[in-house]
C-alpha cells in the first residue's frame with residue numbers, strides 16, 4: 001500500500017524538507033494552508049499530515065495548536081525536529097542591491113526569525129506575509145521585480161531563484177518542530193532513530209482557584225516527571241480562560257499518567273492526553 005503524506009506547501013517549504021528527510025518516496029501532496037492539511041487527514045483524503053508546530057526563535061505556530069485543539073483533534077504519531085537556515089532569495093535576473101529591494105515576502109515565522117537582518121539591511125522594504133516560505137519563493141520567481149523571498153535552499157532550486165544572501169536568521173540555533181498526524185500510527189515509518197518519547201497533555205484549571213497551576217505542576221513534580229514545555233492558550237470562551245498544554249518527556253504509561261489525571265480531576269481540572277509519540281532529530 002502506498003502511504004500518502006500531506007504537508008504545508010507548495011514545493012520548497014521547510015515542511016516539505018522535513019517530510020523528504022523523514023520519509024521515503026511515498027506519495028506526497030502539498031496543501032496551501034495548515035488547516036487544509038489537517039482537514040485532509042481528518043477526512044481521510046491523505047494518510048499522514050505534517051505541519052509546523054514550534055520554532056526555537058519565534059515560538060509556537062499558533063494556527064497549528066489552535067486548529068488541533070479547537071477544530072480537529074488528531075493523534076500525533078511523531079515529532080520531527082529540523083534545523084532551519086533562512087536565505088534571502090531573488091529572481092535570477094534581479095541585478096539590484098539590497099537597497100533596491102522593495103518587498104520582502106515570507107511566512108510570519110521566517111520574517112520573525114530574520115527581524116534584525118531586515119531592520120538593518122532592508123529597512124525600506126515592505127513586509128508581505130505569505131502562507132509559507134515556499135509560496136513567497138513562488139511569488140519572487142514569477143517575474144523580475146524587486147521582490148525578495150525568505151526561504152530555504154530547496155525553495156531556491158525549486159523556483160530557480162538566486163540566493164542573494166545566505167543565513168540571514170538572527171540566531172544560529174534555529175530549529176523547528178513538526179508534527180506527524182495520522183489516524184493510523186502503524187503506517188508511520190520514519191527512517192531515523194528516535195531520541196526520546198514525549199506525551200502532550202491538555203489541562204484546564206477550575207476557575208478562580210488560588211494555587212491551581214502550582215498544584216498541577218506539583219502532580220508532575222513529585223512523580224519526578226520531567227516537563228519540557230508549558231504553554232497557555234486562550235480557551236476562546238472569554239478573557240482570562242486558558243488551556244495549559246504541557247509536554248512531558250516520557251511515554252504514556254498506565255501508572256503515572258492516570259495518577260496525575262486522577263489527582264488533578266479531584267481538584268476540578270480537566271485532563272486530556274493529546275498524544276504520546278517519539279521525537280526524531282534530523283540533520284539536513
Ligand SMILES: O=C(O)C(=O)Cc1ccccc1
Pocket residue numbers: 008012013014015016052055084107109110131132133134176
Ligand atoms: O513556510 C514554511 O516553509 C513552513 O514550512 C513553515 C515554517 C516557516 C518558517 C520556519 C519553519 C517552518
